[in-house]
Amino acid sequence: MNMKSKEKKSARDILNWRMAQLALGGRVVDIDWLLDVGGGLGWESLQRLKIFQNNHYELQKSLDELSFIWHRHINENEPLQYLVGKCPWRDFQLEINSSVFIPRQETEILVELALKKCNGISVGRWADLGTGSGVLAVALARSLPGWIGDAVDCSKDALSLAKKNLANLANNSHVHFHLGHWWQPLKSWWGTYDLVLANPPYIPSAVLSELHPIVRDNEPHLALSGGLDGMNCCREIIRGAKKGLGTGGWLIFEHHYDQSERLLNELIANGFKEVNFENDLEGVRRFAIGRKS
Numbered sequence: 001m002n003m004k005s006k007e008k009k010s011a012r013d014i015l016n017w018r019m020a021q022l023a024l025g026g027r028v029v030d031i032d033w034l035l036d037v038g039g040g041l042g043w044e045s046l047q048r049l050k051i052f053q054n055n056h057y058e059l060q061k062s063l064d065e066l067s068f069i070w071h072r073h074i075n076e077n078e079p080l081q082y083l084v085g086k087c088p089w090r091d092f093q094l095e096i097n098s099s100v101f102i103p104r105q106e107t108e109i110l111v112e113l114a115l116k117k118c119n120g121i122s123v124g125r126w127a128d129l130g131t132g133s134g135v136l137a138v139a140l141a142r143s144l145p146g147w148i149g150d151a152v153d154c155s156k157d158a159l160s161l162a163k164k165n166l167a168n169l170a171n172n173s174h175v176h177f178h179l180g181h182w183w184q185p186l187k188s189w190w191g192t193y194d195l196v197l198a199n200p201p202y203i204p205s206a207v208l209s210e211l212h213p214i215v216r217d218n219e220p221h222l223a224l225s226g227g228l229d230g231m232n233c234c235r236e237i238i239r240g241a242k243k244g245l246g247t248g249g250w251l252i253f254e255h256h257y258d259q260s261e262r263l264l265n266e267l268i269a270n271g272f273k274e275v276n277f278e279n280d281l282e283g284v285r286r287f288a289i290g291r292k293s
């Protein structure tokens with residue numbers, strides 16, 4: 001694709017372009033996301049377009065380039081985040097590619113829950129199991145600068161992107177990356193963790209084929225599939241946490257909307273105390289919490 005990037009366009013040109021793209025298909029929320037994250041037109045500028053139609057705006061990508069992305073999105077069902085290569089999340093913007101799961105908004109709650117538990121504790125050790133793009137590792141490194149962190153993934157490509165994101169967004173933090181299976185690469189530090197976060201693959205096999213094609217046909221299967229009942233990875237993480245966490249350490253993880261009761265029972269059966277759940281943004285039980293006794 002040989003198209004000129006940055007260009008200056010009038011509000012009227014941009015609005016006409018927006019209308020023409022939407023006539024081809026797709027959702028308003030997505031075209032505005034593309035103008036914002038791809039074109040660099042923030043929400044406030046997008047509102048102003050409609051009022052001051054003669055104003056000119058500098059776009060980070062040309063309208064030709066944005067059209068190319070939009071067409072791939074609506075015709076090939078490709079996620080905009082992969083096409084643009086970016087994903088805004090919490091207070092930062094990650095680099096993203098198709099080797100990693102696209103961080104979801106609801107996972108931001110996982111970080112808030114962790115920070116509530118660790119409020120005021122200036123030194124400690126955390127682990128992020130299944131780091132993917134490194135999104136949780138970056139958030140923890142920025143919020144808990146005195147802590148040491150370990151981020152694990154079994155995908156080499158994911159780990160290399162996670163390292164890049166950390167270098168760009170939380171340089172000088174004390175985070176180590178490990179290639180391997182859940183708790184295995186962390187054996188040397190078992191018994192020392194104060195906090196472990198995970199957003200493991202948790203989709204049950206039967207649900208995988210029914211996922212929206214934009215997810216099913218693009219995001220890594222390794223990041224989605226949790227086995228027959230979807231809970232294989234969650235169970236492994238819980239069992240590993242019995243040895244991995246230090247006394248009083250917290251395990252907090254995300255799961256499928258219908259797994260809460262079974263996973264809370266699994267935590268109790270494995271000797272965890274202060275076992276509880278938290279809801280996602282739609283009021284559905286989505287996070288499990290337990291403390292090593």
Ligand SMILES: C[S@@+](CC[C@H](N)C(=O)[O-])C[C@H]1O[C@@H](n2cnc3c(N)ncnc32)[C@H](O)[C@@H]1O
Nearest residue numbers: 101103130131132153154155181182199201223
């Ligand atoms: C749902 S994604 C979550 C990524 C990221 N933490 C997030 O919240 O966006 C799950 C991640 O777990 C990783 N994973 C899958 N099986 C694994 C295993 N056995 N050991 C370590 N990581 C694994 C996948 O490669 C993927 O990056």
